[in-house]
């Protein structure tokens with residue numbers, strides 16, 4: 001008898017073989033991709049097909065999972081699962097002081113004209129012995145509008161997350177991306193108002209994306225900027241779209257990643273600042289992940305009233321990539337939660353600290369719901 005969806009994931013975990021399980025935003029079905037050996041494949045040039053998992057540091061290799069076996073679960077049963085316990089990390093004063101210093105250094109470099117915006121982050125360690133599958137199921141329960149995933153490779157590690165941010169989608173020559181930045185707490189039925197700091201922070205991302213796509217994407221369009229909910233937070237979002245060719249896909253991804261929503265502007269200077277000044281390795285946090293060149297087959301009719309001879313099969317490719325935010329890494333019986341925020345000349349270090357605390361609750365809620 002074939003194994004059921006979650007049994008198959010458990011069995012792959014037991015055999016220490018690579019897989020990813022995920023659900024796209026607002027979709028019902030959950031998908032899992034299994035690689036049947038533990039080979040570590042690196043992405044070459046974006047012409048390949050597979051599930052890609054790329055680190056923040058765009059000079060480090062991205063990993064590709066082969067689609068040896070693909071399983072679908074039609075729907076995951078609904079259950080609202082809100083933990084009653086009061087959630088929150090208990091950060092050491094040392095971590096707090098380090099982050100304030102880091103943010104102050106960022107603000108000083110912005111004021112000195114070295115860059116316009118930088119995203120600074122930290123990691124939080126939480127002890128838990130909850131099974132990975134329970135954490136994934138809690139993600140699915142809690143975050144319907146996010147891209148929820150559990151990714152595992154025995155030679156790399158295990159990551160989980162519920163990200164609100166699309167890096168890009170590409171299908172039938174149509175490319176879409178988004179500028180997502182600016183954060184405030186979500187309050188029921190209240191239309192958020194945004195301060196200048198957040199508006200500028202998000203505008204810088206939009207400008208950067210539009211410029212990065214110039215010459216690579218034609219018919220560029222953008223929607224008006226709107227407020228979107230992500231867990232218990234709100235962000236500012238502008239959707240950007242246009243037409244592109246398959247040959248340009250790699251160049252477009254390289255031009256976008258890492259965007260100033262996770263790195264800064266200009267890219268080179270801020271990436272160097274982050275790698276030098278943050279006291280830890282982001283690894284896959286603020287990298288990207290998703291389906292690369294997945295094939296869909298369709299039967300098409302060449303003419304109305306056609307005969308069978310006029311039916312041909314067309315194969316199109318789909319790419320759907322997400323920025324790896326609101327994520328955590330499971331290392332034995334501990335979990336590392338990763339959180340950051342955009343710093344501009346108007347940032348207040350203590351408020352920026354508070355924003356990372358608020359963002360950490362997205363994953364802390366999941367851990368608490370499973371304990």
Ligand SMILES: C=C(O[C@H]1C=CC=C(C(=O)O)[C@@H]1O)C(=O)O
Nearest residue numbers: 181182183261325339340341342
């Ligand atoms: C870097 C993160 O969020 C980014 C995405 C949305 C809003 C952000 C902000 O307001 O700073 C960040 O740019 C994170 O969640 O760790």
